[in-house]
Amino acid sequence: MNRYTTLRQLGDGTYGSVILGRSLESGELVAIKKMKRKFYSWEECMNLREVKSLKKLNHANVIKLKEVIRENDHLYFIFEYMKENLYQLMKDRTRLFPESAVRNIMFQILQGLAFIHKHGFFHRDMKPENLLCMGPELVKIADFGLAREIRSRPPYTDYVSTRWYRAPEVLLRSTSYNSPIDQWAIGCIMAELYTLRPLFPGSSEVDTIFKICQVLGTPKKTDWPEGYQLATAMNFRWPQCVPSNLKTLIPNASPEAIRLMTDLLQWDPKNRPASSLRYSYFHVGQALGTPQQILEQGRPQLGRVQLQPPLQQQQQQQPLLLLKPMPPTQPPPSNQHCTPSRPLQQVSPPPASAASQAASYQRHTGPKHIPKPEQTEVMPQSHLPYIVDKSLQSKVSCLVRFYHIRPEIWVW
Helix, strand or coil, X not given: CCCEEEEEEEEECCCEEEEEEEEXXXXXXXXXXXXXCCCCCHXXXXXXXXXXXXXXXXXXXXXXXXXXXXXXXXXXXXXXXXXXXXXXXXXXXXXCCCHHHHHHHHHHHHHHHHHHHHCCEECCCCCHHHEEECCCCCEEECCCCCCEECCCCCCCCCCCCCHHHCCHHHHCCCCCCCCHHXXXXXXXXXXXXXXXXXXXXXXXXXXXXXXXXXXXXXXCCCCCHHHHHHHHHCCCCCXXXXXXXXXXXXXXXXXXXXXXXXXXXXXXXXXXXXXXXXXXXXXXXXCCCCHHHHHHHCCCCCCCCCCXXXXXXXXXXXXXXXXXXXXXXXXXXXXXXXXXXXXXCCCCCCCXXXXXXXXXXXXXXXXXXXXXXXXXXXXXXXXXXXEEEHHHCCCXXXXXXXXXXXXXEEEC
16 A cells, blocks of 8 residues: 555445545556455455456446555555546536436446446446546446346345335345346436436335335236235235326426336336337437547537437426426325325325425535536556555565456466
């Protein structure tokens, strides 16, 4: 770690803290994640899910693990530096994103997620806080601490992902879920990008299911028999709700966006699309991707789109996009459209008042001053991630370089 100087703390989590650092060799800014538990061997380090997954993933929309260091039984991950996460980007907005910006953010997230799934992993904790940004122009998926291999065998833990982005099969305590739980979370994030408010801000697991029912309507037993089996196993009786119109809740979204969100937010995980990038939402003549990808395409930058369908032009011209963000239209009162057929094991949430609904959105309250746009920082290219074990230097120096899937081990 003597090759890095630390500048300030960026965050603190359950398993580790993140510090902003600088390489003394190159001057490059990095994010240093220091794990809280101690590691007494390299085998322990190599068995971490974050290492197993990230050493195999090299993509423009996946955060880059540059180096792993074990020193005095402490483990450090050296990541490329990104200045903020998607939650912070949304929180600081004073006006809604134009749809072209939402489209490009979603394109990058789905590109990264498709790459992760293609290489045999699913994330399990997709949420705005785990999507790192350099402004809205560049987005990367991060925090693979809960990632699992798609081919791995259940049972899995039922407590994954933040509650607001948790798929219904996980809320109903399934232990055999798979990659479609990531697609559900992406649908929730997409809706939040349009409204700057979470779509299902439940105060508990049961309350989250209620909020999903208020928006999507109660699923029919024939549409999702596995869901009814899970509900029966936990003594949960479905509330009777009629679906709300997503277009009413997200009025600034185009019909193509509504169609994609509707398909991502399917009750039955088998009905969620595996290839969302094929949707017409992404085929409107707009240059999409990272700033580097857009530059290589030789097309206009984001916001200078020439080919826009009339409907999307109308949506972008609506004054709503210039107003301060407001919570999406609430579903109809529960006494009209959503009443439980019998009491649940847990106390059923009362119909939401305007005040309580506003309180449930407290994570996103208070628009703040929006800084002047900054140019995206372009990080210098560096070597592929490698591992340095300081504890073995007295005997032997071991350097492990990850080359995609097959690591080479050099000992001298």
